[in-house]
Amino acid sequence: MRGKSRFFNWFIGFFLLFLYAPAILLPVFAFNASSIVSFPLTGFTTEWFSVLLTNGTLHVAARNSLLIAITTAIFSTLLAVLAARASTRFSFFGRRSIMGFVMLPMVLPEIIIGVSLLVVIIQMGFELSLWSITMGHILICTPFCIAILSSAFMNLDKSLEEASFDLGQTRWNTFWLVIFPLVMPGIVASLLIAFTISLDEFIIAFFLAGTEPTLPVYIWGQLRFPAKLPSLMALGTVLLFVSIGLLLIADYFRRRGIRKTGIENTGGFL
Amino acid sequence: MLSFQKWRRSESAQGLFLISPTLGFALLLLAVPLIMVAALSFWTQDYLTLDRTFTTANYVTAWTEPMYQYLMARSLKISIFVTAATVFLAYPVAYFISFHVAPKRKAMWIFLITIPFWTSYLMRIFLWKVILGYNGVINGSLTGLGIIDEPLSFILYNQNAVVLTLAHAWVPFAILPIFVALERVDRSLIEAAEDLGDSGLRRFLRVTLPLSMPGVIAATIIVFIPTIGDYVTPRLVGGPNGLMISNMIELQFKKANNAPLGAALAISAMGIVTFFALAFLWLNRRYVRGPS
Amino acid sequence: MTQPIIRLSGLDKFYGDFQALSQINLDIKTGEFFSLLGPSGCGKTTLLRSIAGFETSSAGSLHIDGQSMDGVPANKRPTNMVFQSYAIFPHMSVAENVAYGLKARKLPKVEIKARVAEAIDMVGLQGFDERASHALSGGQRQRVALARALVLKPRVLLLDEPLSALDKKLREQMQSELRRLQRAVGITFVLVTHDQEEALTMSDRIAVMFDGKIEQVASPQILYGKPSTRKVAAFIGMMNFLDAKIMTTSGDNVEVEVQSLGKLTLPLKQATGGLDGCNSVGVRPEMLTILMGSQTSEREIEAEVTEVSYYGDMTYYDVKLPAKEDPITVSMRNTAGRKVLEVGAKARVGWSTSSLLLLK
Numbered sequence: 049m050r051g052k053s054r055f056f057n058w059f060i061g062f063f064l065l066f067l068y069a070p071a072i073l074l075p076v077f078a079f080n081a082s083s084i085v086s087f088p089l090t091g092f093t094t095e096w097f098s099v100l101l102t103n104g105t106l107h108v109a110a111r112n113s114l115l116i117a118i119t120t121a122i123f124s125t126l127l128a129v130l131a132a133r134a135s136t137r138f139s140f141f142g143r144r145s146i147m148g149f150v151m152l153p154m155v156l157p158e159i160i161i162g163v164s165l166l167v168v169i170i171q172m173g174f175e176l177s178l179w180s181i182t183m184g185h186i187l188i189c190t191p192f193c194i195a196i197l198s199s200a201f202m203n204l205d206k207s208l209e210e211a212s213f214d215l216g217q218t219r220w221n222t223f224w225l226v227i228f229p230l231v232m233p234g235i236v237a238s239l240l241i242a243f244t245i246s247l248d249e250f251i252i253a254f255f256l257a258g259t260e261p262t263l264p265v266y267i268w269g270q271l272r273f274p275a276k277l278p279s280l281m282a283l284g285t286v287l288l289f290v291s292i293g294l295l296l297i298a299d300y301f302r303r304r305g306i307r308k309t310g311i312e313n314t315g316g317f318l
Numbered sequence: 319m320l321s322f323q324k325w326r327r328s329e330s331a332q333g334l335f336l337i338s339p340t341l342g343f344a345l346l347l348l349a350v351p352l353i354m355v356a357a358l359s360f361w362t363q364d365y366l367t368l369d370r371t372f373t374t375a376n377y378v379t380a381w382t383e384p385m386y387q388y389l390m391a392r393s394l395k396i397s398i399f400v401t402a403a404t405v406f407l408a409y410p411v412a413y414f415i416s417f418h419v420a421p422k423r424k425a426m427w428i429f430l431i432t433i434p435f436w437t438s439y440l441m442r443i444f445l446w447k448v449i450l451g452y453n454g455v456i457n458g459s460l461t462g463l464g465i466i467d468e469p470l471s472f473i474l475y476n477q478n479a480v481v482l483t484l485a486h487a488w489v490p491f492a493i494l495p496i497f498v499a500l501e502r503v504d505r506s507l508i509e510a511a512e513d514l515g516d517s518g519l520r521r522f523l524r525v526t527l528p529l530s531m532p533g534v535i536a537a538t539i540i541v542f543i544p545t546i547g548d549y550v551t552p553r554l555v556g557g558p559n560g561l562m563i564s565n566m567i568e569l570q571f572k573k574a575n576n577a578p579l580g581a582a583l584a585i586s587a588m589g590i591v592t593f594f595a596l597a598f599l600w601l602n603r604r605y606v607r608g609p610s
Numbered sequence: 611m612t613q614p615i616i617r618l619s620g621l622d623k624f625y626g627d628f629q630a631l632s633q634i635n636l637d638i639k640t641g642e643f644f645s646l647l648g649p650s651g652c653g654k655t656t657l658l659r660s661i662a663g664f665e666t667s668s669a670g671s672l673h674i675d676g677q678s679m680d681g682v683p684a685n686k687r688p689t690n691m692v693f694q695s696y697a698i699f700p701h702m703s704v705a706e707n708v709a710y711g712l713k714a715r716k717l718p719k720v721e722i723k724a725r726v727a728e729a730i731d732m733v734g735l736q737g738f739d740e741r742a743s744h745a746l747s748g749g750q751r752q753r754v755a756l757a758r759a760l761v762l763k764p765r766v767l768l769l770d771e772p773l774s775a776l777d778k779k780l781r782e783q784m785q786s787e788l789r790r791l792q793r794a795v796g797i798t799f800v801l802v803t804h805d806q807e808e809a810l811t812m813s814d815r816i817a818v819m820f821d822g823k824i825e826q827v828a829s830p831q832i833l834y835g836k837p838s839t840r841k842v843a844a845f846i847g848m849m850n851f852l853d854a855k856i857m858t859t860s861g862d863n864v865e866v867e868v869q870s871l872g873k874l875t876l877p878l879k880q881a882t883g884g885l886d887g888c889n890s891v892g893v894r895p896e897m898l899t900i901l902m903g904s905q906t907s908e909r910e911i912e913a914e915v916t917e918v919s920y921y922g923d924m925t926y927y928d929v930k931l932p933a934k935e936d937p938i939t940v941s942m943r944n945t946a947g948r949k950v951l952e953v954g955a956k957a958r959v960g961w962s963t964s965s966l967l968l969l970k
């Protein structure tokens with residue numbers, strides 16, 4: 049037994065090192081004084097962060113990305129609430145195939161989604177814009193939101209709704225007084241996950257970007273210039289901490305939801 | 319009319335009504351575009367003018383031109399390697415979290431596994447370039463320690479680097495379904511196997527592994543299909559010999575201005591991947607008996 | 611008698627091809643404690659949910675207090691329900707749960723407060739008003755569910771297996787408390803249960819259901835003492851069955867040939883469900899005795915003890931009768947000085963014709 053658990057500890061140790069290598073190196077290089085991204089480290093500086101503050105193009109890209117991410121979060125959560133509610137509460141004709149189809153973007157290669165949306169937009173004679181990217185992002189985020197919200201709706205005891213109805217409330221009020229407060233943590237988690245995915249999405253955004261870049265498209269353009277790399281590291285560090293912060297908030301709400309409905313906490317994220 | 323009114327109040331109608339916006343959105347932005355890509359792949363384009371006469375010429379090119387054949391085969395090979403590496407890496411980790419971590423701390427471990435995934439996608443790939451590069455972290459430390467004299471050159475700008483980077487990107491997605499499947503394995507079944515005289519390894523092979531197969535299958539599909547569509551990783555760390563079919567699709571749509579050929583390549587790639595995924599599922603159903 | 615509070619006539623319910631309820635005709639009287647008793651899947655919960663308005667019947671009618679409930683949704687019916695899972699709103703305190711229905715009726719705040727306090731008092735939860743509902747025990751949750759429904763003063767309170775989630779001791783305590791509560795408020799209670807003991811101890815009347823049909827509606831005493839069919843007799847308490855064949859009827863008597871017991875003349879009224887189709891005779895274990903020493907009985911039969919189950923206050927003997935393959939059960943009170951027989955012992959079983967029931 050002992051030998052086996054030692055093997056496991058080593059394995060997990062190496063695995064975590066492998067998994068975290070980029071995430072650890074990112075802030076290391078962001079604070080490294082050298083303008084070349086490589087070892088050995090030469091000293092500590094916050095210069096690369098201050099470079100970010102004065103970069104106009106970057107600010108435009110960041111604003112675009114925020115706009116897209118917020119819109120995506122709201123719309124994919126809305127669509128996911130409807131789908132999750134429908135699939136967990138009602139049995140309807142073709143439910144399994146409809147849900148399978150709606151969840152399809154989760155396994156579809158992103159390049160296929162990018163290509164197909166590009167084709168439609170060009171064939172229809174529309175201009176590529178931030179809207180086209182938003183549409184693509186809603187499409188890929190909705191399945192993730194459905195996954196989160198389905199478990200929130202599934203944990204909901206059907207007799208709670210019936211009890212509310214039985215006690216004289218209307219269906220509409222039942223939704224707002226009983227269902228909504230109980231799935232609220234799931235909705236917050238869904239909003240944050242969609243926001244985070246959209247903020248970081250590159251493949252679709254690159255295909256559908258018109259003249260206005262998103263943050264990842266901007267980063268892609270800068271990767272060619274070695275001189276820009278240290279400040280990109282700083283940008284990456286900021287984004288990493290923003291993402292982790294948002295995820296911690298999402299997880300907090302998910303746990304609170306679990307506590308509220310009184311169900312044992314077993315699952316993990318997503 | 320009465321029966322229609324009754325139907326309107328029925329569960330089926332309410333469910334369909336509720337899901338219709340989501341379904342409509344997916345139909346409009348997924349089904350319609352996919353159909354248009356399929357249509358496009360049977361047309362031809364000469365610079366900017368599109369010729370809408372039906373032709374299979376694009377498919378003939380996609381399937382007979384040695385360069386495309388070669389890229390397709392390489393992409394498939396890389397995807398299979400990535401999937402295998404990811405699943406073999408993910409299973410012990412998922413097993414560790416499910417069986418060796420205290421129940422209270424499992425959620426924290428899962429969170430720990432998913433954090434690196436939220437490092438910017440492009441940065442992550444770029445950092446692998448830094449780690450694997452000629453003057454990179456690995457070569458730097460190995461020469462510094464005196465283990466090697468010359469920096470290793472086989473670790474960047476080739477297919478190994480692509481496999482490693484993609485495996486790193488996808489491993490959280492493989493751990494989650496396997497972990498969920500392992501969590502569902504009734505612990506008393508394993509105790510029963512022990513009680514009936516199975517050793518640790520036999521217990522694992524005869525009870526735990528077959529019962530967690532649905533998770534392994536899900537992980538395989540989740541990793542295998544999207545991997546073929548990545549064009550950033552090959553571009554950044556793959557070098558000329560590490561490029562994949564997606565790079566070609568991107569090229570056709572963007573610089574080469576031959577969208578119909580790009581569409582044919584995309585559809586062919588999807589078809590091949592789907593075929594392999596289905597074959598894998600079929601083999602599993604045929605030879606591995608999981609829980610029904 | 612005044613008009614029934616609930617009248618069901620010709621109620622049918624189909625789920626696809628499956629018939630969950632068939633031709634339910636039933637009157638429930640104002641102010642009674644009525645139980646729907648039957649094995650799981652017999653349709654009792656479906657019937658209760660039809661009364662509540664959660665299921666729409668496929669045919670037939672339902673009247674509550676003389677009003678047709680056709681097209682009346684659950685939130686407009688004068689019924690309230692205690693759910694099997696209690697369905698306590700987890701994000702609300704005890705008081706908020708109890709006030710939920712009153713708020714829906716938009717009553718003045720002062721009145722809501724007073725009525726909530728009164729209801730919480732009534733179920734014995736004083737001081738728990740502000741308690742979060744997920745911090746309640748099973749028994750307390752049930753009390754909240756009761757208070758929440760009763761505070762609305764419904765015409766009928768529907769209870770869906772409310773005691774099944776409680777352990778045995780708490781269940782017995784809640785049984786008498788529910789009974790006491792029902793007498794105090796005078797509201798008609800309709801209880802669904804699969805536990806025959808629960809139904810017998812609590813109810814004024816019971817409807818026994820099998821396969822979507824009502825088999826018999828009667829008071830507990832009649833249901834136990836004079837079950838109308840063999841099915842009911844077997845479901846409620848323990849009953850021994852012997853094959854029987856009707857020979858002739860003359861006046862108020864019927865002549866039957868009974869397995870092991872031979873030819874007998876029984877009064878017609880002992881065919882509780884009518885004489886048509888009767889093919890067996892039933893007798894309760896406590897109606898039989900094992901005769902000791904010089905004891906005698908109206909009738910007696912030689913038997914052999916095949917199994918002894920000792921219960922402290924009672925002993926149950928399985929005894930084999932001549933010309934009957936399966937043993938029958940005799941229960942004896944363990945009074946002072948009574949010896950417990952052993953397996954294999956010969957025994958004289960005493961019985962009387964008046965304790966036999968003719969059943970179909």
